[in-house]
Amino acid sequence: xxxxxxxxxxxxxxxxxxxxxxxxxxxxxxxxxxxxxxxxxxxxxxxxxxxxxxxxxxxxxxxxxxxxxxxxxxxxxxxxxxxxxxxxxxxxxxxxxxxxxxxxxxxxxxxxxxxxxxxxxxxxxxxxxxxxxxxxxxxxxxxxxxxxxxxxxxxxxxxxxxxxxxxxxxxxxxxxxxxxxxxxxxxxxxxxxxxxxxxxxxxxxxxxxxxxxxxxxxxxxxxxxxxxxxxxxxxxxxxxxxxxxxxxxxxxxxxxxxxxxxxxxxxxxxxxxxxxxxxxxxxxxxxxxxxxxxxxxxxxxxxxxxxxxxxxxx
Ligand SMILES: NC(=O)c1ccc[n+]([C@@H]2O[C@H](COP(=O)([O-])OP(=O)(O)OC[C@H]3O[C@@H](n4cnc5c(N)ncnc54)[C@H](OP(=O)(O)O)[C@@H]3O)[C@@H](O)[C@H]2O)c1
Numbered sequence: 001x002x003x004x005x006x007x008x009x010x011x012x013x014x015x016x017x018x019x020x021x022x023x024x025x026x027x028x029x030x031x032x033x034x035x036x037x038x039x040x041x042x043x044x045x046x047x048x049x050x051x052x053x054x055x056x057x058x059x060x061x062x063x064x065x066x067x068x069x070x071x072x073x074x075x076x077x078x079x080x081x082x083x084x085x086x087x088x089x090x091x092x093x094x095x096x097x098x099x100x101x102x103x104x105x106x107x108x109x110x111x112x113x114x115x116x117x118x119x120x121x122x123x124x125x126x127x128x129x130x131x132x133x134x135x136x137x138x139x140x141x142x143x144x145x146x147x148x149x150x151x152x153x154x155x156x157x158x159x160x161x162x163x164x165x166x167x168x169x170x171x172x173x174x175x176x177x178x179x180x181x182x183x184x185x186x187x188x189x190x191x192x193x194x195x196x197x198x199x200x201x202x203x204x205x206x207x208x209x210x211x212x213x214x215x216x217x218x219x220x221x222x223x224x225x226x227x228x229x230x231x232x233x234x235x236x237x238x239x240x241x242x243x244x245x246x247x248x249x250x251x252x253x254x255x256x257x258x259x260x261x262x263x264x265x266x267x268x269x270x271x272x273x274x275x276x277x278x279x280x281x282x283x284x285x286x287x288x289x290x291x292x293x294x295x296x297x298x299x300x301x302x303x304x305x306x307x308x309x310x311x312x313x314x
Pocket of ligand 1: 040041042130131134152153154155156157158159176177178179180181196214215236237260261262301304305306307308
């Protein structure tokens with residue numbers, strides 16, 4: 001089968017298209033013929049950092065990046081009960097860990113997948129994986145109806161799902177992006193938009209219950225300032241030492257700074273499936289690339305300007 005192997009940690013030039021053996025499946029796994037792969041900032045960060053590759057692919061000699069897939073099941077292990085050959089499925093495979101998803105065939109534990117809704121395309125299903133799971137796993141236990149929620153980078157992969165999920169939960173949603181993406185984020189249901197290039201959100205907002213921070217740095221520290229007493233900022237990209245610094249600031253107003261690592265989860269994938277089916281969640285795929293052009297998909301993610309999701313098709 002065709003796969004994109006990472007020769008060594010570094011630039012996109014290290015992503016090499018190769019012919020390798022198909023994976024074998026364990027008794028609780030299915031083999032998926034991949035149709036769509038979505039690419040995340042995490043893919044590019046892990047590609048470029050030796051520690052990242054070592055952490056995710058410990059003990060594996062051939063490194064194949066990628067976690068987000070949609071496709072069709074072509075074989076099943078002896079103990080698989082939820083799926084059959086021919087089912088179209090989507091999911092985030094083995095994250096955090098070795099995804100091995102930049103390939104024509106991927107082995108996946110059955111409990112990390114959901115069946116695709118009938119009216120969802122392979123591109124849309126591939127898009128509704130890591131970024132959507134992150135938004136779901138962050139928001140479902142942290143916000144409630146009528147909360148004032150601030151979502152940074154509302155036009156990005158996580159943000160565009162988070163706006164929709166927070167609105168469906170009954171929150172009042174304020175979001176940041178540049179002016180060119182205002183119309184897009186408002187179309188997702190946001191109540192207020194702040195153009196971060198024209199306005200300092202920390203000067204115009206206050207009394208916020210929950211902030212989803214996809215940026216880190218100054219954005220995290222300024223987000224603490226807009227929290228109400230007892231509020232929370234969850235930062236996706238911030239490392240622990242910086243989180244501790246921000247927590248010191250938050251403690252003064254009895255607020256909380258937290259983090260989360262998204263995890264593969266078939267039950268959560270099924271929740272996303274239901275949202276797709278009842279049209280309360282819609283992925284936005286702004287660009288698709290052929291499999292051979294995976295490097296271009298990585299460069300797009302590294303630009304920091306991606307709107308919604310980028311999908312690679314097979
Ligand atoms: N911890 C976890 O498990 C986890 C999971 C998912 C993601 N993450 C991390 O979370 C971050 C966001 O991920 P993502 O997939 O949403 O990224 P993304 O899709 O690449 O986000 C791109 C968006 O960010 C917006 N943006 C850039 N600078 C901004 C700023 N200063 N203020 C507001 N918006 C800004 C851009 O809008 P404009 O072009 O309008 O500026 C663009 O639409 C990444 O660092 C990722 O690695 C962590």
